[in-house]
Amino acid sequence: MIRMDSVTKRYPDGTVAVDRLSLEIPDRSITVLVGPSGCGKTTTLRMINRMVEPSEGTILLDDVDIQKQPVNTLRRSMGYVIQNAGLFQHRTIVDNIATVPRLLGWSKAKARARAAELMERVGLDASLAKRYPYQLSGGQQQRVGVARALAADPPVLLMDEPFSAVDPVVRKGLQEELLWIQEELGKTIVFVTHDIDEAIKLGTMVAVLRTGGRLAQFAPPAELLSDPADAFVEDFLGTDRGIRRLSFFASGELELKTAPIVAVDSTAEQIAVRGTADVPYLLVTDLEGKPLGWSEPGDLTAGEVDPARLLPYGRPFEYGRESLRAALDGAVLSPTGWAVGVDGTGRVVGVVSQQTIGEAIRRAHADGRTDAKVAG
Numbered sequence: 001m002i003r004m005d006s007v008t009k010r011y012p013d014g015t016v017a018v019d020r021l022s023l024e025i026p027d028r029s030i031t032v033l034v035g036p037s038g039c040g041k042t043t044t045l046r047m048i049n050r051m052v053e054p055s056e057g058t059i060l061l062d063d064v065d066i067q068k069q070p071v072n073t074l075r076r077s078m079g080y081v082i083q084n085a086g087l088f089q090h091r092t093i094v095d096n097i098a099t100v101p102r103l104l105g106w107s108k109a110k111a112r113a114r115a116a117e118l119m120e121r122v123g124l125d126a127s128l129a130k131r132y133p134y135q136l137s138g139g140q141q142q143r144v145g146v147a148r149a150l151a152a153d154p155p156v157l158l159m160d161e162p163f164s165a166v167d168p169v170v171r172k173g174l175q176e177e178l179l180w181i182q183e184e185l186g187k188t189i190v191f192v193t194h195d196i197d198e199a200i201k202l203g204t205m206v207a208v209l210r211t212g213g214r215l216a217q218f219a220p221p222a223e224l225l226s227d228p229a230d231a232f233v234e235d236f237l238g239t240d241r242g243i244r245r246l247s248f249f250a251s252g253e254l255e256l257k258t259a260p261i262v263a264v265d266s267t268a269e270q271i272a273v274r275g276t277a278d279v280p281y282l283l284v285t286d287l288e289g290k291p292l293g294w295s296e297p298g299d300l301t302a303g304e305v306d307p308a309r310l311l312p313y314g315r316p317f318e319y320g321r322e323s324l325r326a327a328l329d330g331a332v333l334s335p336t337g338w339a340v341g342v343d344g345t346g347r348v349v350g351v352v353s354q355q356t357i358g359e360a361i362r363r364a365h366a367d368g369r370t371d372a373k374v375a376g
């Protein structure tokens with residue numbers, strides 16, 4: 001565990017960048033430092049690997065004061081990733097990644113083998129190994145930065161706005177990969193961002209800092225959304241707090257209905273039977289069980305279903321894997337007010353009304369339970 005005890009950083013010009021900050025950063029999870037520009041995030045991160053020395057207070061790594069450790073040993077236990085990757089421009093990708101292992105005295109062959117393994121892990125094609133950084137896209141360079149930081153297998157990873165300079169689509173991919181790497185490797189990650197959505201998506205714990213380097217709130221993301229400590233945090237979280245919090249409730253407990261589902265090749269009798277179910281609409285699926293659209297029962301004629309004339313089914317949600325937010329979104333997007341639950345292959349497993357989703361939301365709030373991390 002990394003423990004910061006009343007840490008203050010005053011720069012020589014008198015700027016107080018961090019003010020009596022106390023934080024307990026848990027092992028094997030992602031702790032995000034978030035806040036507006038200039039609130040002391042980078043300074044805090046850099047004090048952890050002693051690129052910046054605190055003016056007051058102590059930082060303990062596994063109960064040992066980091067001031068008492070040789071700075072090189074400390075830094076070797078901490079990978080560091082920055083915006084724009086900070087790669088060595090005159091070195092190939094494989095040699096960039098192998099930098100720290102080489103410094104540690106590994107043979108060239110062993111260091112390169114390790115680099116190749118990491119390239120695969122962060123989703124970089126082996127064919128890029130011999131290229132130079134300028135020959136890669138921004139997102140690929142960021143992946144190299146992550147691979148380089150992981151090369152010597154340090155227990156701690158410090159990441160300073162690593163994904164801020166890439167476009168939103170690539171950024172989403174990088175975030176998902178980081179969550180996956182975290183799950184697989186169990187590193188202790190301290191992640192700096194000014195983007196509250198990124199903080200909520202990635203953080204196991206989120207520290208919100210305010211200008212002047214003071215801690216405004218330290219909590220799991222679902223708790224930030226449900227109980228912001230004060231007006232500053234509430235304002236920083238922005239609108240749609242309630243809707244966004246639904247991302248933390250899994251959809252697996254929703255009771256789905258299968259009665260209102262008919263395949264496109266259904267007979268007149270099958271349609272008639274389904275049509276008597278207590279639902280105003282029937283969902284028509286293709287022969288594989290994938291959704292085509294909704295219809296009022298009286299508008300369906302066996303053998304004459306025209307998919308183009310069906311009502312849209314919104315965006316289906318993956319039942320159990322995606323959250324109540326995805327389910328509600330699906331229901332809101334369809335003119336019928338019903339959401340379509342699918343399995344991992346896109347086949348319909350059941351449908352659920354906005355009303356049932358609303359009841360599930362109320363139950364989840366009443367339980368005060370959240371399901372740690374749910375996709376979507």
Ligand code: ADP
Binds near residue numbers: 013035038039041042
């Ligand atoms: P953030 O990462 O949240 O944007 P920083 O930690 O970079 O914030 O900076 C916090 C405050 O400290 C800012 O007011 C910044 O101008 C100031 N600061 C940062 N580095 C220095 C420095 N080397 N000398 C003087 N002031 C600094």
